[in-house]
Amino acid sequence: MAERRLVVDFREIGMEDVPLVGGKNASLGEMIKAGVPVPPGFAVTAEAYRYHLERNGLVEKIRGLLEGLDPSETDDLIERTKKIRELIEGAELPEDLKEMIAASYKRLCEEVGIDDVEVAVRSSATAEDLPTASFAGQQETYLYVRGVDDVLKYVKKCFSSAFTPRVTFYREEKGFDHMKVALSVGVQKMVNAKAAGVMFTLNPVNGDRDVVVIEGAWGVGEGVVAGKVTPDRFVVDKRTMKIVDRSIAEKPIMIVRKGSGETEEVEVPKDLSSSPCLTDEQVKELAGYGIKIEDHYKRPMDIEWALDGDTDRLYIVQARPETVWSQKAAKPKEEAAPEKAEIILRGIPASPGRASGRARVLLDVSKIGEFQDGEVLVTDMTNPDWVPAMRKAVAIVTNSGGITSHAAIVSRELGVPAVVGTKKATEVIKTGDLITVDGSLGVIYRGELKEEERPVAVAAPVSKPAPPITGTKILMNLGEPDKIYDYKDLPFEGIGLMRIEFIFADWIAYHPLALIEEKREDFFVDKLAEGIAMVAQAIYPRFVVVRFSDFKTNEYAKLKNGERFEPKESNPMIGWRGVSRYISPQYAPAFRLECRAVRKVREEMGLKNVWVMLPFVRTTWEVEKALAIMKEEGLERSRDFKVWLMAETPSIVLLADEFSKLDIDGYSIGSNDLTQGVLMADRDSGLLADMGYFDERDPAVKRAIEMLIKVAHKYGKTVSICGQAPSVYPEFTEFLVRTGIDSISVNPDVVEATRELVASVERKILLERTAAILDKLNEG
Secondary structure, three states: OOOOOOEEEHHHOOHHHHHHHHHHHHHHHHHHHOOOOOOOEEEEOHHHHHHHHHHOOHHHHHHHHHOOOOOOOHHHHHHHHHHHHHHHHHOOOOHHHHHHHHHHHHHHHHHHOOOOOOEEEEEEEOOOOOOOHHHOOOOOEEEEEOOHHHHHHHHHHHHHHHHOHHHHHHHHHHOOOHHHOOEEEEEEEOOOEEEEEEEEOOOOOOOOOOEEEEEEEEEOOHHHHOOOOOOEEEEEEOOOOOEEEEEOOOOOEEEEEEEOOEEEEEEOOHHHHOOOOOOHHHHHHHHHHHHHHHHHHOOOEEEEEEEEOOOOOEEEEEEEEOOOHHHOOEEEOOOOOOOOOOEEEEOEEEEOOEEEEEEEEOOOHHHHHHOOOOOEEEEOOOOHHHHHHHHHOOEEEEOOOOOOOHHHHHHHHHOOOEEEOOOOHHHHOOOOOEEEEEOOOOEEEEOOOOOOOOOEEEOOOOOOOOOOOOOOEEEEEEOOHHHHHHHOOOOOOEEEEEEOHHHHHHHHOEOHHHHHHOOOHHHHHHHHHHHHHHHHHHHOOOEEEEEOOOOOHHHHOOOEOOOOOOOOOOOHHHOOOOHHHHOOOOOHHHHHHHHHHHHHHHHHOOOOOEEEEEOOOOOHHHHHHHHHHHHHOOOOOEOOEOEEEEEOOHHHHHOHHHHOOOOOOEEEEOHHHHHHHHHOOOOOOHHHHHOOOOOOOOHHHHHHHHHHHHHHHHOOOEEEEOOOHHHHOHHHHHHHHHHOOOEEEEOHHHHHHHHHHHHHHHHHHHHHHHHHHHHHHHHO
16 A cells, blocks of 8 residues: 555645645645745644544444434434444554654644644545535534643544534435545644634625625634624725725624633623724735635635734634635626515625515524424524524524624525524514515515516626646536536536436435336436436536446335335345346336436437446446347437446456447446455455555556556547546546546546646656657757
C-alpha cells in the first residue's frame, strides 16, 4: 500500500487535497496561500480516521452493531449509535498517530508562543457518496480545547461523530455503506472571540452579487450560525466599499468559553447588548477579505470570521462556496408590499418568495410528528433535527436567527419562503392561524394573499474563468435525481454513472415484481422515467449513462413486499445481481420495465442524451441475452444510444477481446468490485481491510485496468471509471490518465478538483514528452 499521510500542516494543503483532509481543512490551506489571515493549525487526515478504525479492529464491530438496523426505530437507533461512538472513543489512537498529533500540537504552541494553546477541533467531511450540502454541520466541533491529552480526546470525538443518530439514519435510509464514510479533523488555534459571525460575498436573500453581507454578534460564532441570537447586519457595496445598510440588533446573550471543549451561554453586559459588534473600519476590512477570497475562488463564498479580543485582529476561520444563488442565473424583482394587507409581524427576510398556509407553532423538536404537509412552521429556531418538518413546510418563521442561520440557509436550499429573527412569532401566531409569509420582504400577513406573477430580472453575468480543458473527459456520478440542480453547473461533460437504486428506494419504494403482480407496471415505469428525465433534462445536451438496477438480493428484499420475491443468499455480494437477474425467468419481467422507462424518456420525452450501462457482467452469453431483451423492448444501440458494460469482474478483463466484439460501445470500471474480484477480498470484510488487502491501488488491480484499456482501445471501445478510487486517491487519478483512460467519473464534490488535477497531469505528460524530444535532438 502507498504510505499514509496521517497529519499535515494547513500550509501544506489546498483544494486539491479535499479527498484527504475534507472541504473545511482544504479551504483553510487554500486561503493561507491566498494571503488571507487564517489562524494556524493542522489536519488529522481521513487516512488517520481509517487507520484508527482498522488498527483497533472496529470496522467489523461497527458493522455488527448496524446489522438489521431499522432506522425508523428511534430508540434502537440512538442506542446502537451510542455504542458505536463509545467504541470509537474508547479505543486508543494508534501510538504513532498519537505521536504525530502531539508533535504537531507542540509545533503549533511553539509557533504562536503559547504553552498548551487553546484550539478549535472540528470535523471536516471528505469525499463520500453522501450529498450533504443542505444538511451541513452534522458532525461536531469543539472549541477552547487545551493541552495534548484533550486534543487527542476531541479528535476521537470528532471521529465518532460520523455515527451520530441523524447521520446514521440518513445513510441507512439512502442505502449508503456506512464504512465508506471518512472524516478528517482540523486542529486550529482558537481565536479568543470578542465577536464572530458569518459573511456572504453576495446577498443570500436575493442573489445580488454587488454587495458583501456580514452578520455578527458578541462571543463565538455558534450563536449566529445556530440562530440562537439575532445578529447585527452590515451590507457593503463592493465597488465603493461603503456600508450601504446596517441593522444593529439587541443581543441579550452570547456564547463564551466554559472549559476545554465546552462553551456556555451568558448574558451580554447591558452596555454592549445594543452596541454594534464591529466598528465601521472592521466591517470594511472584513469585506475586503471577503472580496479577496471570492477573487481567489472565482465564485461567491460563504465565510466564517472571528474578532480576537486579545489582539483586536480579524481572522477568517472557514470558507465554502455559496450553494444557492451561485447556481442561478436570475433573481426575482423586488416585490412591493400589498397596500391593504394586514401585517401582523416583521422579521429578517431570509428566503425569497411568498406562501400561505395554516400555522403550526412548535417549540420542541420532539413534536415534529404533529407537523402536516402544507403548513407554515413557526418555531423559536431550527437545527438539523427540524429538517423533516422543514421539507414539508410551505414557509418557515422563527423567533431568532439571521440570514445565515440554519433556518435561513436550509430554507433557501429547499426553495421555501422564510422570515427569521421576528423575536415573538411563537407568541403572536397561534396554531391554525391562516397566514402569508413573504420571505422577500420579511413580513407575515394575516390571511391568504394570492401570489401575483412578476417579471424576472436577469442578473448580471459573473466573471468566472473557464475550467481547464482536458483531453480526458471529466464525468460525474449521481444518485438522487433532485440533487442534479445543485450540481448541474459544475464543469463535467456528462453523467458517467446514474444509479437508479435511489429512485427504486425513495420514489417507487415497492419491489418491481410486486407491482407487476398488482398490475401497477405503469406506476413503476412512470416513476423511473420521471427520475431519469429530471437529470437528463437538467444537463441536456450532455449525456447521462443510466446504470440498470444493481441491488443485491438482501437490498431488493428491503423494498416493500420484497421479501416474497428474494431468495436468501449466503453471499449476496457475488450472488444473483446485475445481468444475471435481467436474463433470469424470475426477474426478466422487471428488467423489461426498466427498459420501457428508458425508452419512454428517450422517445416520448425526446431526451436522446440518455444511454445505459449493464452492471456486474460475468459472461459474453449473458450480455447477448440481455441485449436481446433490450432490443425486444425497443432499445437498440445506435449513433445516439450507447451501451456500456460495467467492468467489475476479472472475467470481463481476461476476455476483453471477446466482450469488445459484442454490440457495445465501451466499459466503465467499477473499481470497488474489480478490486474485490481480482484480490478475492470481500469489500465488506473489516478483517481484510485491517490487514491492508482491500486497496484499489494494488498492483494487480492496476494491471487489470491497464489490460482492459489496451484491449478496448484496440477494438475502438471507450473506457471510463466510476468507482470510488478516483474520488479518493489523486495518485490513482494520475495513473488512469497516464494509462490512457477516456473519461473519469467522480463524485460531485471533487469534479472541479479532479478537472484541475487531470489538467495538471496532462500538462506534465506534455512537458515530459517535449523534454524527451529535446533531449533526443540535443543528443543528435
